[in-house]
Amino acid sequence: MIDKLEMFIALANERHFGRAAEVIGVTQPSLSSAIRQLEDQLGVQLVYRGSRFQGLTPEGQRVLDWARRIVGDMRALKDEMRSVHAGLSGNLRIGVIPTALPMVADLTAPFTARHPNMRVTILSRTSAEILDGIDSLELDAGITYLDNEPLGRVTQTPLYTEFYRFLCAPASPFAGRAQISWHEVASEPLCLLTSDMQNRRIVNQHLAEAGARVAAMVESNSTIALVSHVRSGLWASVVPMKLAEMFTGQGLVAIPIVEPEAEHLVGLVTTRRDPQTPVLQALIEAAARLGRKR
Structure with a gap:
């Protein structure tokens, strides 16, 4: 079920069966079959189909909200279990507004020094793209403005x-x-x-x-x-x-x-979760230390 939900999320994000299959690393027929199996299991149609992807049904949009929560929780569980055995590891994806790119190393350098098994991917994004990326699970965190436009349900840590x-x-x-x-x-x-x-x-x-x-x-x-x-x-x-x-x-x-x-004010934003994943909690703590120095 989790694998099918991840495929469904990829399809909703990419809005194209071929691109979603490429993102997940499966063939397009395998993706289409998984989506149909998910529809059969849930008893609802999730996707409007024609010669190409035509969008999510109202039921599909509701399932997408649940899927993101379930997959997010499962990823958090895996992170926590991995950190118990081997410390923090994995890839952290951070979206950063272009004007904050000159300072991002002030955060990532001490973070990776404390957690040498972590890899960090920095992606230049607009403030809106950062919030959308966190919501869609394409980003783990973002660095953006905190005080100029509404941010929604995210955890905020001031940086500078x-x-x-x-x-x-x-x-x-x-x-x-x-x-x-x-x-x-x-x-x-x-x-x-x-x-x-x-x-x-x-x-x-x-x-x-x-x-x-x-x-x-x-x-x-x-x-x-x-x-x-x-x-x-x-x-x-x-x-x-x-x-x-x-x-x-x-x-x-x-x-x-x-x-x-x-x-x-510019700061770190992450999905609001209680408890946070060990990786995001460590990143939030690193951001708080940096913010106090400034």
Whole structure:
């Protein structure tokens, strides 16, 4: 039953029989057969079928909620039993908003030092993708904003406070300034993250509060792409202080943005479970230690 539920979850996530079979590591006929067997066992139709996957039935959507809980509990049980015999081991999948990528090693380095049998996969994701990934069991945890948009039912552990910098080339008229206002920021040609990123919504919010409106000339979901455009000298950007610090002294200038000096809390989010799995409990404790240091 657990194997069939995992196949059903994969199908719901991928919305395609072939891709779901590839994710699970079985043939497509085996996946289709398992889904039909699950429907027979439960006595309901779970999937609308035609020449291709056409979505979940209302009963299928309800079963999906149960399946995620059951499979999540089974994975937690396996983790706990494995840790009893051999300590923490396995692969931890963490979704991270792009603006927090410069600091993620501050969390993963001490975590893996304490638990050398753990492997960590870091995936760049939007804040919405992180919450969806945790809900669908595709991610184990995430690093995202805690105080700007609703998070739903997750456990939250604060890591650090994000401040913002105006990143520009040395030739910028603002390069020699000790600080710059949000209204002044809007007067420059900007390259910013795309609107599906929560950081962009935060930047838009502070520009609007300063009475300014900006249409970015260049947008990207990659902070590296933004920095490369700033290096050209044709654009400036608004980036978190941690990211700006990586490039100051390397031909770019980072200026604190004030009026106001905005700040937002970034932290670790995990599925809310009592008790937590040993792996996630260890990660939460590592995040709490890091948060206290900051």
